[in-house]
Amino acid sequence: MPNQEVAWDSTQAGDLSQTVHTRGTSNATALATRSAAKIYDVLDTLxxxxxxxxxxxxxxVLIKALLVHGAKQDDDACKAITSALKTPQNSRQFKEVIARYLGYGEVAIERVLACTEQRGTVLGCGEIRENEIHEFRLPLPPGLSASQVWRRMVVTLAWFSPVNPDHRNFREAKLELSPVGSWGDLPLKLARTDGDHNQVLRGTVQHEVVEGSKQVAAFQDGDSILLHVSCKKDATARLDDAIPYGLAVTLEVAEGVQIPIYGQLRTRLQTQVAVGAVEGTR
Incomplete structure (x- = not known):
């Protein structure tokens, strides 16, 4: 059982060696707070x-996004839950069953504190109003064009919403991130691996993990993936305030693959404006 070893009271005065193993939400809060402090230091440096x-x-709000961004469901845990609980009756919704036990998965905070040559993370943020759409362009690393290497994209959108305690949906602002088209339509040929497509839209964090290993479509240097962030009202008749949000996108290949994802992303991001905004119909 996962736990933490912590200091504990001793029956002998002056004895500082007593410890116990504990677990629970208080432990998780301490770990999350420490991780948030580390993320803040990185953002402040940036x-x-x-x-x-x-x-x-x-x-x-960027800290909120990055706390979740490194999460990934454990493959062994998914297999164990599948073996024990999957039936013909729940097979179509089984990703949602897994999410009830694992959530978005175990947080790997080191993944958001630094990049590697094979893994690059891009950040975005802003304030969005009801019925607006903000567009983000992620340049495609040319080293992936027509490649068949395994690749993963992780996209996390987090926001702060006003709340309505008198409504069953509670949150007043519903944000959603989506690619133009579908994940499978992108040149990188990606498919969702973690989380149910409905489950990821229920809170104030949307966390998508999409992977691919089939042939990547050929594309030209300068091509981009377009991601839209939209805002709609939920537990309210109208949103009066702009909603702050943070966005993190990571693209990676396996360590050791000779495709400099980080370098190619960095070079192409420096030559373009990071964020565009398009106002939708009201």
Whole structure:
């Protein structure tokens, strides 16, 4: 059973060696708080290096996104749950069953604190109003064109919503991130591996893990993946305020594969405007 070893009271005065193993939400809160502090240090460094392109007021919502961004459901745990609980009756909704036990998976905070040559993370943030659409362009690394290597994209959108305690849906703002088209229509030929497509839209964090290993469609240097962030009202008649949100997108290949994902993303992001906004119909 997962647990933490922590300091504990001793029956002898002055004895500082007593410890116990504990677990629970209080432990998780302490771990999340420590991870949030580490993420803040990284974001603060990025703000200093990039002349405050990350507004101070949006750091907290970016921290929320990044706390979830490194999460991945454990393959062995998924197999164990599948073996024990999957039936012909629940097979079509079994991803939702797994999510009830594993959520988005175990947090791997080290994945969001630094990139590698084979893994690059791009951040975005903003404030969005009801019925607006913000468009993000993620440049495609040319090293992946027509390739058949395994690749993974992780996309996490988090936001702060006003709440309505008198409504069963509770949150007043419903944000949603989606690619233009579907994941399978993208040149990278990706498919969702974690989470049910309905389950990921129920809270104030949308976390998508999509992978592919089949032949990537050929594309030209300069082509991009378009991602849309949309905002709609939920437990309210109208949204009066702009909703702050943070977005993290990671693209990776297996360690050791000679495709410099990080370098190719960095070079192409430096030559374009990061975020565009398109106002939708009201």
């Amino acid at each position: 703000r200093t290096e990039n002349r405050e392109l990350i507004p101070q007021g949006l750091i907290s």
